[in-house]
Amino acid sequence: MTSFAGADIHRPPIASLPYLKSIQEHPGYSSVFKSDRLTFGLVAPLEPYAGLPWPTLDSHAEAVRLVDKTDFAAIWLRDVPFYDPGFGDTGQVVDPMVYAGWLAASTRRIAIGTAGIVSPLRDPLIVAKQATSIDRLSNGRFILGLATGDRPSEFAAFGSDIGNRVERYRDALGVIRAATEQSFPQHLSRFYGALDGGLDMLPKPVAPSLPIIAIGRAGQDFGWLGNNTDGWLWHLSDPAKLASVIANWRSGSEGRFRPYGYGTMFDLLADPNASLEFKQSTMRGGRNALIDHWKRQRDEGVNHVALHMKPLQRPFADAIAEMADHVLPEFAT
Template identity: 60%
Template sequence: MTSTAAWGAPPPELATHRGYARVFQPGHLTFGFIAPLESYPDSVGPTLEGHAAMARMVDDAGFSAIWLRDVPFYDPNFGDIGQVLDPLVYAGYLAAITRRISIGTAGIVLPLRDPLIVAKQAATIDQLLGGRFLLGLATGDRAVEYPAFGIDYDTRSARFRDALAMIRAATEQEWPVHASHFYGTLNGGLDLVPKPAAPRLPTIIIGHAGQTLDWTAQNSDGILSYIANPAHIPAIIAQWRAASPATVFKPYGYGTLFDLDRDPDMPVQPGRILRGGRNALRELWLRQQEMGVSHVGLHFKPQRRPASEVIDELGTYLLPLFTSHEPEDTRADAVGDRA
């Protein structure tokens, strides 16, 4: 494990944040899953059978996060229909059936949504989760969705920045005062309730969101990108660290299509799907932890085995090697968590 001093320290309000500290800690690699917790073909989509039981299994096994994608429509030209369910509604459901695991969005297509409604929904979900929510935000990768919402695709990057500033004003200020370019104006006469459980709601940039790396490093609490070739990670992390403040921990993580082979000694296979046996993956992830990767989100879509088998194998053989040390006040159950 790399010395935590090499990566800086989280801001004080995030170091003990229940959701953030479970997923992102300097020098530690954690693991989560990108919903749905099952494999599925492009043209059909997931069945969602047993999804509540799988979420509880991931929570009980000690994984750090479940990530929910935002796919408003099914585009046959794109293929992947995602987890089908609206991510913010689904996050509220998961709040009722999980106990410790962080729930994050990966990510809300922010230019297609009203930022004040997102702020209200995110703060509500965070309260229901007892501070376990991570707000992952994106601009989406499906241009065809923008006309359906009457939104100009070419303004998406500017809209993203404008909407994020509005969300932060509404969730972090009492009686906020803020003027946006694309959205409305907060003049101090209204206050958003509820506020998040902690003073600040962690915001994670999913992909690049149409922003420069410098902007992302300065204006977010971390990045979760998509990676098809693990060989590119050292260069990506070097660029990310160069853009980030030297003394502040800014985590880098990635999501990947994943297929755990039954043969524990199968080497990692090249390609956009991270495929291999647990022993080779263990060595890969130990190296990536040393490089500074903070989190890996595993996507079951191409998985050839039942999700329960994969969760059990990773939880038994790999997760104990990457156990982080959560601050004490991130461990206690919140009011409203499942018994």
């Protein structure tokens, strides 16, 4: 009979990356979020589909491999379980955790993040198991973004109470932290099951903690978010107010790095000298104006920008090539 005496129960043999000492060493997190640096990501699907409720996904594999060869830092996946004509968008269509697993096998460098998993609609232990599995299989390239969700029709379909989603968000995050960070955890949940110390969840993440960021405010105040998450990814707000928003987000951090990023609909115009405009939640302009704009935002404290190419008016490959050749090098270290 095989003996397991002395075996390290915290390290299943499924990935080559050793356990890391801190989240700052986590490959995905550290490549996306760095103090005083601005990085760029892309929101899936990686294709324009303006005016349509869902993308074709016809060339998504080629697009993913193309992006993986550039200096884009991350691919972000949305959690949209249903098509609701009232909202008119399905995200990348496929389930984000399933897609993240596929991305882990289809890429070699780029970080993979969720923006974000609607935690009140999912069992937090299942989310924890999925997230740590992807983190291990990708050699530490996974970032778990959690959101509360805002589509009443989806909550009704799941039989979930939208009225207490803010409280369940906090509760679910506590369950995920306990299951992924503790050995044989003991944790009492208000809305979910109890962990009594008799079970251990494997695998553990590659770092002491799984990178978890808030997508949107999730109904929480900055103090709670700053103490319980590893960063904040929001939608693009009024650029004129951005500096004060970031200052409020980082107040009381006592020297701890609190990354800030935002997501935006994006259209890179072919004319490199075209002016920058913000219209109908879309950032649109030529590369020179965008470079100037993003350098100002970097100086204001923005760490990451996630670009959603849905309104793009030119071929995806052309826009990515221009970004890779002319924009990303301006922000390289």
